[in-house]
Amino acid sequence: MKGGIRVRQAGRALCLVGALACALPAWGQPMGLPSLGAVSSAELSPVVERTLGQAIMEEGRHDPTYIADLDVNQYLTGMGRRLAAHAPQPLSQTITVFAVRDPSINAFALPGGFIGVNSGLVVGAQSESELAGVLAHEIGHVMQRHIARGIAQQSEGTGLMVASLIGALLAGLAGQGNLAMGVAAFGQAATIDRQLGFSRGAEQEADRAGFQMMRQAGFDPHGMLDMFRRLMNASRLNEGHGGGYASTHPLSIQRLSDIENRLAELPPATVRVDPEFWFVRTRLALIQSRGNEDRQRLVEILRSDVRDRQGARKAAALYGLAWLDWKAGHAADAERQLAAAREIQPAPQVDILAIQLAQSRGSTAAVDAAAQAWKRWPDSQAVAQERARALQSAGQDQAAVAFLRAAVKQWPRIPEFQQLLANGLERLGDHIEAHEAMASYFEQTGALPTAVEHLQQARSLSKDFYVQSRLDMRIRALREQLDTQRALLAPYKK
16 A cells, blocks of 8 residues: 555565566656646546556456455445545545455555455454544545556556556457456556555645545544554564565655644544444454464454453454354354354344354244344345345245345445346246346446346347347447447557
8 A cells, every 4th residue: 555554565465466467667656746636647537547447356356365245345435435525625436445365454546446455454453443544545545646647657658567457458358358367467456556656745645635534534533643653563573574664665754743743733532433343353354364373363362352352342252253163163152152242232244144153043044034134234235145145045036036126226336236136037037137137247347248248148038129129228338338448448558
């Protein structure tokens, strides 16, 4: 991440650039970026930037470290958009935040308002405001269009990485992409973010804009200072292991002083912490822990939190222990831990695990648990997803399709619901609508050529003139969108 929000650069799981990236030179620092509110001709247009970001995300979802978890990503994106709503100036991009499995304390911004957050950053945060401080800083860069300007400058100069990346994305738009190239594209995108190396002024602008967003959005601005200090300390501990923060950002002390001075001018603020932070933090700790040694360490941490903490943090620790018991096949222990967590702090994550535990008692028990959870958490995408799965597992396909149609209306831009809907329609024998739903899924994830293929398959199955005409319109619109994207990206391919 930019400006003091990066601890180490070596060993990032996202940087799977492969042979294509190995031959590419490092970039110089794009100096002299415009100050607040200025406009530069050396920048990607917002439309091109969004197109590039969406194409990178379509490829990046194949990355094995990408965390496809509605619960986590809904929370992170909600926090990002809450902060962005208080940006000092309007943003040209909609903020979307996603998580990747990587224990290092880091995050990165892609073109188009997409921000990736390492699981290690959330797990390492000791308060919701610390996490908000990192996101606010990144949103500050998005607001200033630093990413678009830096990429444009590199594409005009020595930006072979931009040219290679866009070449890969153009191949994907032509339907010639593959999984290996997809992983390489996402890895290169993260590398691009790391190598931009924004100027001193750009970093301070992002700090100041982020500070303002935090305060007005109801977070504690001290969180930015606390995380800043934590990152500086971690960089000192990592000296000689891939480069410390202090060595790559020599002005960090000045930036720290700037934040301290701003805090000194503010009166004390009352901050309401969202209890879901602790559950999402625990959820990411569980996802991040891969081997037995990691799991044992996590068990010790969770037991310590149960013993020494109170409120939502204690409840989240109990939830984590219940999840581990469930995975170990100790259902009774899991039920006991989960009941204790719910008594302290109800949360969607608790009810999601309760649905999964209920599956061992039969599909009817899971459907009942899912219905109760949905009544309690009608705004939770993950609860909705779990309820749909429970209905499908119970063979209640009509009910599942009806529920998923409503979920698609509630969250029209969440592709997972289109995919589940397609599965349900296929099971009911409605093959045409199933292909249409899958086309919507691939359209929303950026795989436009695959979306066109599903619409063509749907058309071949129909003998109805009106259905064929409707499908023809969608196919034509998607092909026009593909042509537009190719035309927008082509000038940046060397």
